[in-house]
Amino acid sequence: MRQMVMVSDQTINEALRLGTSMAAIELMIPILKKYGIANFDVSLDYLPSDGVPKQLLLHPLLRCKIHSSLDEIAKVRQMGFSKVILSWFHQPSQSSLDQLTEALTAAQEFAQEIYLCIENAEELTIPELTSYWSLLSRYRVKRFIYQDVRSSLEPLGVCRKLESLQQTVPCPIEFHGHNTYGLATANSLAALRSGVQYVAAAVSGIGSPNHAAMEEVLMAVKHLWKQDQVPSGSSLTADCIEILSYMGISLPVDKALIGRDVFAHESGIHVDGITKNPLLYEVIQPEEVGQTRQLIIGKHSGTASLKIKFLQWNLELDQAETLELLEKVRRLASVQKRPLSDLELHQLYWRRNQMDQSQLG
Known part of the structure; x- marks a missing residue:
């Protein structure tokens, strides 16, 4: 039986980018939790300068995404984050890999969970990607995040490549697609088809750059694989509209599934x-x-x-x-x-x- 699809939410991060109040963000979180959220991702770049409220900082699903630099690692350590995503842009040089190793060593000193995200993973060959496997094992990385930051992937390629990588990767893979060419949802479903359990998504696909739409992924999974994570008597449309309203975003009337005029x-x-x-x-x-x-x-x-x-x-x-x-x-x-x-x-x-x-x- 297929495992439950786990969503790494990007909606909260977009709310932070737009300057949404912390009070509104705290109202958004319980709504999102109804839909199988594995993590709420926030970027250090968008966190308020006056600090993060303790109740949010200690939320068990919160992950902070940072660049793999010692300065940023020191900041999130001081702030009290226990789950850290190290974001890395692959460069074919040993010196850059040494820098990543140093960052992982520093993160391991305090972080309970470390995630490694290769931003330009879609550009790399399988041998280039597998060169990171020893680091994943050595530093007990919880998940390897395969990101398509340039939106250059297509579904068949996603499925083939992720199937191959899962044969040797020492930890679960998480797929993070973007939507420049309207393929984020399709690519996320292809990742799930390959056996990946974790995908990044946001309500209505919002973000900069845009993401897979959470509601599209969940409803596609329900109908393609008969796996229902949307609560019965669903208020999915109302929930999505409420979340977007906290950010001052109006939902297009023709938005797939949740737009006013879709039916x-x-x-x-x-x-x-x-x-x-x-x-x-x-x-x-x-x-x-x-x-x-x-x-x-x-x-x-x-x-x-x-x-x-x-x-x-x-x-x-x-x-x-x-x-x-x-x-x-x-x-x-x-x-x-x-x-x-x-x-x-x-x-x-x-x-x-x-x-x-x-x-x-």
């Missing part, structure tokens, strides 16, 4: 099909992510859409009044250059009824 349908044929069989257009059901299906009435709507919409309000339209109302709907939508709201649709319907009543009178 909105307007086209007549489209609506007719989804009413008969939702799986025609929705591999993931809106209820799974805390959303509901919306039928949008506008210039692309047909009679089926209009009838279904009114049936939701327990109003049954006959064919003649459907056609008459549809003509008015399309005319108004074209003038407004947008679909009609439910209120506008109601008003059209009741005006028509009032006119019919006055004619009868």
Whole structure:
């Protein structure tokens, strides 16, 4: 059976980069913990100059990412961090490797857990990567973080390379992809397919550079591998929106899975099909992510859409009044250059009824 997917969260680090208050960050953490978070990563570069609150500093899932320099190692030691990610950019020289060895030695003096991140791992050959294995063993590195900082990887290559590396690596591998070319989620899923258990992600894929979207990874894992880490009766959409609101970020209406309009349908044929069989257009059901299906009435709507919409309000339209109302709907939508709201649709319907009543009178 596939092991549970563990997410190394990058959302909190982005919140720090944006200057989000510590009070807001403390509210974000319990929301994120509902979704199988292995670690919360923070960069020393973004930590506030006036210090980190003790309750956050002592959080058991917090890791601090630093450059592999003795100055930064001394800083995180003084601050009281017990989990440290040493970030390293590979250079083909023995002198640089000596510098990394020195950094690992210094970190080992105080850190309970050491992680080694090779930022440009995607550029390295397998022999170049395996040259680090002796250091991983010697310093009891907890996980080796394979980072794609230039977003140059593609899913098939990720799967092949990570499968090969896992045959000899002395500790678990963690995959950290970026999204410059829109492949972070796909590459993360490829890493999971290879047998990797840990992947970096952020809510809605936010970050600089962007990351894999946490909600996309978790829902893909649920449907591809039948492994459900999203709590039943999910409030995933609301949770993501709340987290982003603490950072002052507005969610795009078309954001995959959690955007307001993702489960909105307007086209007549489209609506007719989804009413008969939702799986025609929705591999993931809106209820799974805390959303509901919306039928949008506008210039692309047909009679089926209009009838279904009114049936939701327990109003049954006959064919003649459907056609008459549809003509008015399309005319108004074209003038407004947008679909009609439910209120506008109601008003059209009741005006028509009032006119019919006055004619009868």
